Amino acid sequence: MPKDWDLFLMPYRQAVDELKIKLRGMRKQFQQENAHTPIEFVTGRVKPVDSIIEKMQRRQVTDDLLEQDMQDIAGLRIMCQFVEDIYQVVDLIHQRADLEVVEERDYITNVKPSGYRSYHIVISYPVQMVHGEKHILAEIQIRTLSMNFWATIEHSLNYKYQGAFPEEINERLKRAAEAAFMLDQEMSAIREEIQEAQQLFSYGKGQQTSDDQVTGNQVTDNDHEDKRK
Template sequence: MEEIQSTYYGAYYEPLKELEQEVLGWLSELVDGLSDRQGERPVEHIRSRIKSADGMREKLARKDLPQDAETAVGAISDIIGFRLVTHFVGDVYELVKSMKADGRYFVVKEKDYIASPKPNGYRSYHVIIECPFPPAAKGTIRVEIQLRTIAMDCWASLEHEMRYKKNINNAALIEKELKRCAGEMASTDLSMQTLRDMIREPGKGGKS
């Protein structure tokens, strides 16, 4: 896999790996800052990846673009992707607020699929940031950060498997049930957030 990635991205590959680690470090700092304010770590885990060569070629083909690395670096905003999985919905919004306030990277685009889910029930918060990247023609590159709760992440993993697996029996029924589960999980997420807020409300037995 590493060799295939290196061959496809060529001279861009090592700088992409360096940027991946740089942004991971930045995200960890933001999480640590929120941890200090809350008294507990709000993120279950952070993951990252450089888009696979096959995945990038497919995406470029869908956009009717040349399938070379130079085009990928200049035109695709999730060439590097990051995912933060939180315990509560409120932590997603607090982290997004921290990203925008920090100022190290410029937030160029946001999509709140938590407040406005996709038709299939998908929920997540997507943030596109612009980072310095001297190897690129314009000297910058865009990467994507997805933030979601544990429940949203569990749902998205199952939906992803459903979408890419072939010859699934009862596909229509499964899609319907997935959408129903998405609504139930979203309701549970909001209820858990409300309960946490009540517990932490001063004078109610929570943290003052």
């Protein structure tokens, strides 16, 4: 087990920070081209030390294999509006020259028994350290907003029941997962109309911002938030 966890996790933190900037940059490029962006937003984290230790013990991961066997110490999550966007993001990641895809798991086509849906990609990412380059494994989870809502609730319940859900809750979670996916399918069915409406809305917001700047009116905090997204 690492003697100095801060030192051990340093390249993982750097990888998460860099990847968040790059993935958010992809979103910005679509916006600048006035095109639909498949990326709604991006989050990232480095797994807490206590979670790493617990997983090492549960999966019997030895110290010398920690960096190879634990693929999610660095974790990124990409949220999408539509299921179709997920596969577009997957293609975009494959096209990048600054990382290598080493493993993929499609839990959308191959739904987990619990009802869990998401697309997982494990990448090898080169981090430039003071003493040379270090390749870090990182996991990128790509899912819709409704998939993420379900997964967040299921994850919270997991802490309470330690994975041993009562049968009633287990069945309700499965039904909720199917309902969430039905929502995604309905949204995909009217995708063109939604995207057209969003384009009109964005154009209108842009016009309003320009008018505010010309007349000297203050721009609201919500407008600043829109610009950051």
